[in-house]
Amino acid sequence: MRVLLVEDDAELRRRLSDRLASSGLAVDCAATAADARDWPDLPQLGAIILDLGLPDGDGLDVLRGWRAQGHTVPVLILTARGDWRDKVDGLNSGADDFIVKPVRFEELMARLHALWRRGGGRSANSLVAGRIALDPVAQTATLGGQPLELSRKELTLLHLFVRRPGHVIAQDEILEQLYPLMAERDRNAVEAHISRLRRKIGRDTIRTVRGLGYRLEA
């Protein structure tokens, strides 16, 4: 899952992006309203975490611009404690949820996962595909009720598949979700992650669709 973090405070940006990355998310960062406004691949993002007080503009104006262009990516706003006007203005501008500074990382993750569950039309904690169940908040997965031991990248990969069982997931989409925009992307790494995941959930569970990508058979 790819996330864009828009935050001008360098220390907070580094702290949050490190923790998001170690939770298995691919994180891109922007520090200004101008960078965020013209972000090149908004439709590929799973969510945006948006600070409102940016040095060259108001985060809400950036958000209104995205919505006016028809972008539906979930947006989580960072706001100062108790500033209810930010929340009202944010909702009116198309925000999906809020997180109050100082940011507690566990709350941030819980809110992100709640956005994704709502986006997928699911209200239960677990995503289920065949014998596989994945809990995106607890970051755990089971196969036939037995816990799976997965690396962060493998869990992110499995998450991509169980959200859309039976659909072909393109190799490029997997690359985008596993690795941030600026990082070097390596197709061989995707194949290596897929083959490790196959060893854990069953060789035939993930089919290669030649020239297109991979599909979860559940």
Ligand code: CA
């Ligand atoms: Ca700020």
